[in-house]
Amino acid sequence: MSEEMKIDKLENGTVNISDDVIGIITSIAVSEVEGVHGFHAGFAKELAGMFGMKNHKKGVGVKVEGNEVTITLHLVVNYGENISEIAMNVQSKVKTAVETMTELTVKVVDVFIDSINIPNKKVKDVEVDIDTDIEQELEDSNEQMTEDVVEVEAVEETVEEVKSGADTDTYKG
Numbered sequence: 001m002s003e004e005m006k007i008d009k010l011e012n013g014t015v016n017i018s019d020d021v022i023g024i025i026t027s028i029a030v031s032e033v034e035g036v037h038g039f040h041a042g043f044a045k046e047l048a049g050m051f052g053m054k055n056h057k058k059g060v061g062v063k064v065e066g067n068e069v070t071i072t073l074h075l076v077v078n079y080g081e082n083i084s085e086i087a088m089n090v091q092s093k094v095k096t097a098v099e100t101m102t103e104l105t106v107k108v109v110d111v112f113i114d115s116i117n118i119p120n121k122k123v124k125d126v127e128v129d130i131d132t133d134i135e136q137e138l139e140d141s142n143e144q145m146t147e148d149v150v151e152v153e154a155v156e157e158t159v160e161e162v163k164s165g166a167d168t169d170t171y172k173g
Contacts, residue, residue: 017102019062026060026071029097033089035081040074040114068107069098076115087111 030036039059061072071094077086091109098106 017104019064022062022064022069022071022098022102022104023060025097025101026062026073026094029093030060030073030075030090033086033093035078035086036090037076037078037117040076040112064104067104069102069104070108070110071098071106072110072112074112074114076117077113079116079118083113087113 027039030039041058059074063070063072073090073094075086075090077083090111094109095106098104
């Protein structure tokens with residue numbers, strides 16, 4: 001957005017409306033349109049956003065010439081929505097909001113659909129009987145522990161046998 005301002009001469013002075021204000025009005029109007037996911041800022045502005053630089057004008061361009069405004073929008077829409085209908089609704093909503101709030105004439109609202117938001121697919125609900133799963137795990141764990149105890153007892157018996165045989169062999173001689 002340029003830093004030009006619209007100047008109205010009134011009886012008591014002048015009113016200056018910044019392009020930034022027109023951009024904010026536009027952003028709010030666009031956010032109220034069903035099917036719009038958000039604004040597409042472009043690579044440079046997205047990169048700047050990653051480094052903490054906030055830009056409330058991303059995806060919105062405003063040009064004021066006299067009392068006429070040209071607005072350019074770069075949008076992301078939701079998958080499955082009617083893009084033409086969304087664009088027409090955006091144009092209408094923006095035109096009405098800017099003209100009502102500023103008394104400027106909106107000459108053009110150019111809408112560019114730069115991307116489509118595809119939501120993550122949800123996994124179908126799967127019923128899991130947690131109690132049954134936990135019981136099975138406990139049962140499997142108990143069986144394994146029982147097998148381990150039997151092995152340890154067998155090893156202990158073997159060790160005892162070896163010790164008693166070793167002791168008799170050692171003292172025989």
